[in-house]
Amino acid sequence: MTTWRGWLLNPAPTSRRQAQLGGWFRAWLAFRRNTLGMAGLFIVLLLITIAVAAPLIADPATALTQTLEDRLQPFSWAHPFGTDELGRDIMARMMFGARITLTIVILVSLIVVPIGLAIGLPAGYFGGWIDAVLMRVTDIFLAFPRLILALAFAAALGPGIENAVIAIALTAWPPYARLARAETMTRRSSEFIQAAELQGASHLRIIATQIVPLCLPSVIIRLTLDMAGIILTAAGLGFLGLGAQPPSPEWGAMVSTGRAVLLDHWWVATLPGIAIFITSLGFNLLGDGLRDVASGRG
Amino acid sequence: MLFSVILTFLGLTAVTFVIGRFMPLDPVLTIVGDKASTEVYDRVYRELGLDQPVVVQYLTYLGKLVRFEFGTSVMTARPVMEDLVRVFPATMELAGLALVIGVLIGVPMGVIAATNRGRIVDQIVRFLSLLGYSMPVFWLGLVGLLLFYAKLGWVEGPGRLDVAFDDIVPTVTGLIMVDALLVGETEVFFNALGHLILPASILGYLSLAYIARMTRSFMLEQLEQEYILAAFAKGLSPWRVVWVHALGNVWVQLVTVIALTFGSLLEGAVLTETVFAWPGLGLYMKNSLFAADLNAVLGGTVLIGTIYIFLNMLSDIIYSLVDPRAREPS
Amino acid sequence: MMDMPLLRVRNLSVTYPSDDGDFRAVRNVSFTLGRERLGIVGESGSGKSTTGRAIMGLARHPARVQADELLLGDIDLRRQTERQLRRLRGKRMAMVLQDPKYSLDPVMSVGQQVAETHRTHLNSSKAEAKAAALDMLNAVHIRDPERVYAMYPHQVSGGMGQRIMIAMMLIAGPELLIADEPTSALDVTVQSQVLSIMDELVRSRGMGLILISHNLHLVSSFCDRVLVMYAGQIVEVCDAGRLADAQHPYTRGLLAALPELGHRRRDLPQLQRDPAWMDDIITPLETRMPPPGA
Numbered sequence: 001m002t003t004w005r006g007w008l009l010n011p012a013p014t015s016r017r018q019a020q021l022g023g024w025f026r027a028w029l030a031f032r033r034n035t036l037g038m039a040g041l042f043i044v045l046l047l048i049t050i051a052v053a054a055p056l057i058a059d060p061a062t063a064l065t066q067t068l069e070d071r072l073q074p075f076s077w078a079h080p081f082g083t084d085e086l087g088r089d090i091m092a093r094m095m096f097g098a099r100i101t102l103t104i105v106i107l108v109s110l111i112v113v114p115i116g117l118a119i120g121l122p123a124g125y126f127g128g129w130i131d132a133v134l135m136r137v138t139d140i141f142l143a144f145p146r147l148i149l150a151l152a153f154a155a156a157l158g159p160g161i162e163n164a165v166i167a168i169a170l171t172a173w174p175p176y177a178r179l180a181r182a183e184t185m186t187r188r189s190s191e192f193i194q195a196a197e198l199q200g201a202s203h204l205r206i207i208a209t210q211i212v213p214l215c216l217p218s219v220i221i222r223l224t225l226d227m228a229g230i231i232l233t234a235a236g237l238g239f240l241g242l243g244a245q246p247p248s249p250e251w252g253a254m255v256s257t258g259r260a261v262l263l264d265h266w267w268v269a270t271l272p273g274i275a276i277f278i279t280s281l282g283f284n285l286l287g288d289g290l291r292d293v294a295s296g297r298g
Numbered sequence: 299m300l301f302s303v304i305l306t307f308l309g310l311t312a313v314t315f316v317i318g319r320f321m322p323l324d325p326v327l328t329i330v331g332d333k334a335s336t337e338v339y340d341r342v343y344r345e346l347g348l349d350q351p352v353v354v355q356y357l358t359y360l361g362k363l364v365r366f367e368f369g370t371s372v373m374t375a376r377p378v379m380e381d382l383v384r385v386f387p388a389t390m391e392l393a394g395l396a397l398v399i400g401v402l403i404g405v406p407m408g409v410i411a412a413t414n415r416g417r418i419v420d421q422i423v424r425f426l427s428l429l430g431y432s433m434p435v436f437w438l439g440l441v442g443l444l445l446f447y448a449k450l451g452w453v454e455g456p457g458r459l460d461v462a463f464d465d466i467v468p469t470v471t472g473l474i475m476v477d478a479l480l481v482g483e484t485e486v487f488f489n490a491l492g493h494l495i496l497p498a499s500i501l502g503y504l505s506l507a508y509i510a511r512m513t514r515s516f517m518l519e520q521l522e523q524e525y526i527l528a529a530f531a532k533g534l535s536p537w538r539v540v541w542v543h544a545l546g547n548v549w550v551q552l553v554t555v556i557a558l559t560f561g562s563l564l565e566g567a568v569l570t571e572t573v574f575a576w577p578g579l580g581l582y583m584k585n586s587l588f589a590a591d592l593n594a595v596l597g598g599t600v601l602i603g604t605i606y607i608f609l610n611m612l613s614d615i616i617y618s619l620v621d622p623r624a625r626e627p628s
Numbered sequence: 629m630m631d632m633p634l635l636r637v638r639n640l641s642v643t644y645p646s647d648d649g650d651f652r653a654v655r656n657v658s659f660t661l662g663r664e665r666l667g668i669v670g671e672s673g674s675g676k677s678t679t680g681r682a683i684m685g686l687a688r689h690p691a692r693v694q695a696d697e698l699l700l701g702d703i704d705l706r707r708q709t710e711r712q713l714r715r716l717r718g719k720r721m722a723m724v725l726q727d728p729k730y731s732l733d734p735v736m737s738v739g740q741q742v743a744e745t746h747r748t749h750l751n752s753s754k755a756e757a758k759a760a761a762l763d764m765l766n767a768v769h770i771r772d773p774e775r776v777y778a779m780y781p782h783q784v785s786g787g788m789g790q791r792i793m794i795a796m797m798l799i800a801g802p803e804l805l806i807a808d809e810p811t812s813a814l815d816v817t818v819q820s821q822v823l824s825i826m827d828e829l830v831r832s833r834g835m836g837l838i839l840i841s842h843n844l845h846l847v848s849s850f851c852d853r854v855l856v857m858y859a860g861q862i863v864e865v866c867d868a869g870r871l872a873d874a875q876h877p878y879t880r881g882l883l884a885a886l887p888e889l890g891h892r893r894r895d896l897p898q899l900q901r902d903p904a905w906m907d908d909i910i911t912p913l914e915t916r917m918p919p920p921g922a
Contacts, residue, residue, distance in 0.1 A: 140309035273437030533718030
């Protein structure tokens with residue numbers, strides 16, 4: 001029987017690749033049974049699709065052009081989510097806002113994971129004073145309140161999405177350093193590591209090829225769960241006016257401008273907030289689902 | 299442990315120092331204006347100590363901090379420290395009540411969910427928790443105001459007190475409700491309560507979401523332990539086994555969670571106070587931000603950061619007091 | 629001796645349902661216990677601990693417990709509500725667990741935990757319960773009970789902890805004691821101390837004891853009768869003194885594998901397992917042999 005499924009689930013794999021792919025496939029099957037996790041996955045995929053396809057679905061003009069005759073329209077066929085105080089279509093703006101959210105998610109991940117690994121791996125691997133120093137640094141950053149620090153940054157450097165990303169990333173990396181360190185310390189004295197050392201592999205090679213792949217699953221799970229919080233923090237910064245600047249359709253900023261017309265035109269502020277909520281929820285569900293599968297309680 | 303606390307504090311102040319000193323805005327120019335002559339510029343430059351080596355500048359800064367000299371606020375023209383003392387109680391009132399709600403409701407919720415694992419009650423608790431920590435607090439605040447204030451009229455609106463009641467009650471503790479009770483002004487008390495209840499409930503909901511989730515998780519862990527089986531073997535009622543033995547062991551870990559929650563309540567205060575026009579530390583910092591009042595922003599940052607650090611230290615201390623295993627063996 | 633047996637078990641089965649088919653942890657176990665010491669020996673997974681817990685009504689969820697008879701004296705344990713079982717646990721039947729480091733509440737003083745059993749079943753006041761607890765601590769040969777009363781589980785040694793556990797479980801005066809691996813977590817030197825205290829209490833109170841262990845030697849030297857369990861079933865029943873005459877190949881294999889002082893052998897024989905031992909025994913043993921004292 002040489003169907004893909006059969007090949008992947010073969011209890012006696014004949015190649016390393018088959019074993020690895022088989023492992024991933026089994027994890028996927030377990031994950032599929034987790035309804036809430038699947039719902040989370042769906043939401044995240046939806047976010048990505050909307051973000052990528054935004055220019056195709058919605059006309060960018062409607063998102064950015066101010067048509068003052070059309071301002072503050074409730075739901076209609078022309079504007080399914082209504083229009084905001086400057087006559088811009090809210091649905092289109094929300095879709096383009098998804099791009100901003102996705103960008104923040106990706107940028108923060110790209111900064112946080114390498115830094116976390118770069119600090120945690122050597123700390124766990126070499127131990128001793130390297131560990132002590134790196135962990136002190138980690139602890140210091142761990143004690144910083146994220147939003148407040150972002151505020152301080154914005155005060156000094158000016159508002160803008162890049163500064164927001166930097167501020168968030170600077171306070172978000174410590175847990176990954178801790179995670180990487182813990183995983184490394186557990187594996188450090190494993191026999192397969194010792195075998196690699198005996199074979200003459202350099203420290204760097206060992207860390208890169210053996211330890212990093214083992215850390216990745218917990219890092220990914222942690223990242224997914226953190227994403228939910230990061231999205232909320234970023235939205236909060238946007239709400240305060242510190243994130244992407246107008247006329248950028250950042251969700252938090254949209255909620256903020258909608259405040260002024262909240263009483264009579266509730267949709268302007270409420271709908272973007274729902275988008276933030278659902279996105280954060282999606283990442284939480286996905287992260288919970290991944291974690292359940294990883295700990296075998298799928 | 300004290301060493302690490304001090305080190306962390308130094309780290310925090312180093313960051314605020316760096317932000318304050320090396321920001322794009324020239325601190326001399328803000329004082330002398332850009333039309334000043336070179337001599338005036340140089341004089342002020344030296345007066346501000348900017349010609350000293352960086353390390354010395356940092357130490358001077360640190361010295362000022364520990365004497366509570368945070369500089370003067372551009373916005374209020376008063377010492378930042380004075381401003382902080384004025385606004386902090388409002389934030390404490392809000393965060394404090396929210397934390398109380400979070401603990402009083404969140405812990406039992408978590409226990410009940412854990413003891414009914416898999417059943418409806420558990421699903422409901424998990425669902426409510428999940429909603430709670432996926433929600434943006436500022437959005438929930440707006441929706442809350444819209445619904446409970448604008449449409450239903452069940453609570454008072456933004457602000458801490460109706461304007462009519464301003465300055466009736468003398469400030470003793472800074473907590474309006476307490477001060478009102480002290481002088482017997484019940485009308486003021488109820489008005490203040492009406493203003494406090496919505497933001498406190500919203501923040502309370504967000505706290506209880508996290509606390510319930512963590513309590514559930516800790517409880518599930520404890521219920522697997524051998525001593526629980528032994529307790530049942532003794533013939534103890536499930537009530538006692540869960541609420542006295544299991545929960546007793548959970549409290550130890552819960553302390554850290556509660557400290558963390560309080561920290562994040564302070565953080566979130568910036569957003570909540572903006573939405574509710576609550577005159578606390580958060581609103582102060584936001585206004586300072588937009589007034590480019592760096593002293594005030596950094597002052598608030600140092601204050602909140604220090605409280606954060608202090609909370610961590612406090613939870614370590616409480617942990618060692620509550621858990622008999624952490625105390626010295628007799 | 630025509631007094632009623634303390635415990636009558638007939639065809640006790642414990643099954644764990646699962647996606648891959650039910651797992652039968654205990655199959656058709658039958659035995660009768662009088663005021664004697666009965667040992668249940670088996671390796672891990674033989675079902676010996678599960679049997680003990682099923683009798684107490686503490687089999688781990690989602691176990692399904694069935695029996696033709698499960699009588700504690702004249703009380704039908706199968707028909708008891710959970711509330712009624714609770715009143716029996718600690719008062720009529722008790723269980724001592726393996727490791728006091730884990731089976732005592734880490735954040736409560738040991739004395740309070742002992743007193744707790746007394747208060748629960750005898751409705752005593754705090755002072756009465758404390759006095760009873762101190763007495764009990766004395767009874768398990770703990771010197772300076774006042775000082776030990778206030779200590780926490782992590783502060784006492786293994787042997788002392790186990791004695792405290794015994795005190796905690798016996799203070800309300802049960803007639804049946806199930807001891808699940810009571811000495812397995814202890815140093816060899818301490819084991820016999822704890823066992824002799826258990827022995828003393830069981831004898832002086834006229835109790836029945838079920839000692840569950842993987843240690844055949846221990847069980848045969850301490851108990852009057854021995855049940856050997858394998859894969860959920862009883863495969864051998866005999867008096868402790870007559871173990872050498874054991875019939876079942878598994879028991880013989882276990883005996884042969886025991887090292888003995890004074891008996892030199894080059895290699896200890898390895899136990900050869902016969903898959904046929906897993907099959908259901910048609911006529912479970914105890915129902916074949918007459919109960920003691922009949």
